[in-house]
Amino acid sequence: MTDQHWVNLDELEALAMKKLPKMVWGYYSSGSESEATLRDNRAAFLRYNIMPRLMVDVSKVDTTLTLFGEKLDFPLLIAPMAYHKLANPEGEVATARAAAACRIPMIQSTMATVRKEEVAQAAKGAPFLMLQLYVTKNRDFCRNLIMGAQKAGYKAIAVTVDAPRLGHREADERDSFHLPEGMAPVELDSLVSAEEHARQATGDEPKSAVARVFYNQMDSALTWDFVAWVRAFSSMRILVKGILSPFDALRAVEVGVDGIIVSNHGGRQLDFAPATLDCVANIKRAIGDTVPLLMDGGVRRGTDILKALALGADAVCVGRPILHGLAVNGQQGVQDVIKMMRRDFEQAMRLSGCPSLKSITRDKLLKQGEPLSRL
Ligand SMILES: Cc1cc2nc3c(=O)[nH]c(=O)nc-3n(C[C@H](O)[C@H](O)[C@H](O)COP(=O)(O)O)c2cc1C
Numbered sequence: 378m379t380d381q382h383w384v385n386l387d388e389l390e391a392l393a394m395k396k397l398p399k400m401v402w403g404y405y406s407s408g409s410e411s412e413a414t415l416r417d418n419r420a421a422f423l424r425y426n427i428m429p430r431l432m433v434d435v436s437k438v439d440t441t442l443t444l445f446g447e448k449l450d451f452p453l454l455i456a457p458m459a460y461h462k463l464a465n466p467e468g469e470v471a472t473a474r475a476a477a478a479c480r481i482p483m484i485q486s487t488m489a490t491v492r493k494e495e496v497a498q499a500a501k502g503a504p505f506l507m508l509q510l511y512v513t514k515n516r517d518f519c520r521n522l523i524m525g526a527q528k529a530g531y532k533a534i535a536v537t538v539d540a541p542r543l544g545h546r547e548a549d550e551r552d553s554f555h556l557p558e559g560m561a562p563v564e565l566d567s568l569v570s571a572e573e574h575a576r577q578a579t580g581d582e583p584k585s586a587v588a589r590v591f592y593n594q595m596d597s598a599l600t601w602d603f604v605a606w607v608r609a610f611s612s613m614r615i616l617v618k619g620i621l622s623p624f625d626a627l628r629a630v631e632v633g634v635d636g637i638i639v640s641n642h643g644g645r646q647l648d649f650a651p652a653t654l655d656c657v658a659n660i661k662r663a664i665g666d667t668v669p670l671l672m673d674g675g676v677r678r679g680t681d682i683l684k685a686l687a688l689g690a691d692a693v694c695v696g697r698p699i700l701h702g703l704a705v706n707g708q709q710g711v712q713d714v715i716k717m718m719r720r721d722f723e724q725a726m727r728l729s730g731c732p733s734l735k736s737i738t739r740d741k742l743l744k745q746g747e748p749l750s751r752l
């Protein structure tokens with residue numbers, strides 16, 4: 378297996394592990410505490426089988442969809458992740474170019490290592506950009522960030538609601554995770570000095586610099602009235618990211634969000650939170666067709682996308698494999714990841730007898746333990 382030749386995302390992951398410094402690999406790959414949720418995100422996909430229906434004309438399969446008024450080539454978005462420059466010197470610029478080339482949206486993290494205006498430039502041609510928002514205690518800063526994104530042409534914000542504190546990632550503690558000198562989440566410039574991100578902990582402080590900065594800046598008092606607060610000054614669409622309970626999903630719809638991202642943060646926040654795939658159907662039942670439903674966590678195969686859609690998701694987001702592609706081969710590596718997922722999703726649609734996204738329905742799936750007679 379060479380850098381150029383990997384045939385699935387597990388092989389790509391192994392290449393990325395070899396290439397990245399231990400501290401970066403630890404940060405990218407880990408989940409919180411015993412990593413039960415991290416593992417379960419993947420295991421949940423294995424709990425479902427797909428019952429193919431045959432003799433359906435699948436000579437053409439239509440993977441396209443319209444989301445927030447824009448056309449996507451297939452139902453995949455790039456999940457927000459911090460610090461792309463840890464994987465490649467071009468950082469989020471390379472990722473954004475790949476999103477544009479593959480005509481899928483990118484969600485940029487608040488903790489990006491490239492400014493949002495530069496990312497917007499690089500993403501020209503992508504269906505749209507979203508800015509993921511970590512809500513800072515300093516609300517003036519937060520308002521400026523949102524208005525800056527609106528001005529730069531971002532279509533939506535995705536407010537991350539599963540992180541009143543950063544989850545306890547033991548690899549980061551062990552490695553005293555910190556950013557290399559000269560690298561910083563640039564949007565936070567006016568709040569946190571570059572030295573602070575690179576500083577090693579002293580005394581009783583959290584050993585991980587990311588945990589320390591997060592603790593000092595982010596607002597653990599965040600509640601649902603935040604949505605109305607944003608509405609009052611911004612016309613951007615508002616999504617919430619990190620929903621697992623159908624009650625929270627209903628509450629989100631009640632306060633007027635434009636979309637929900639079912640997520641447990643890739644198993645990095647509450648350990649023993651349920652696998653996201655297991656939450657999708659319940660949430661879909663609760664909110665119906667009110668707003669688009671996205672999900673992320675452990676999506677690695679075309680059949681995974683098909684399963685998520687069959688359970689009620691409109692689209693999925695993919696996280697770590699994007700960073701692996703970026704680490705192994707920059708923009709081209711990210712494009713290769715997206716292309717492979719698209720090819721494999723089309724294959725899953727063909728072999729299961731689903732020529733359109735609409736035809737991917739719950740009755741194509743059989744959960745472990747369910748009798749065949751359910752179909
Ligand atoms: C290295 C890394 C950094 C992340 N940074 C953010 C972030 O800044 N904001 C956020 O809302 N989620 C963040 N996430 C969570 C992802 O958006 C997403 O929920 C998760 O990675 C999806 O799972 P997957 O990696 O199994 O595809 C991060 C995840 C990873 C692995």
Ligand SMILES: CC(C)CC(=O)C(=O)O
Nearest residue numbers: 459488543587591642645
């Ligand atoms: C910089 C971090 C707060 C980004 C994050 O959400 C994560 O590492 O999971």
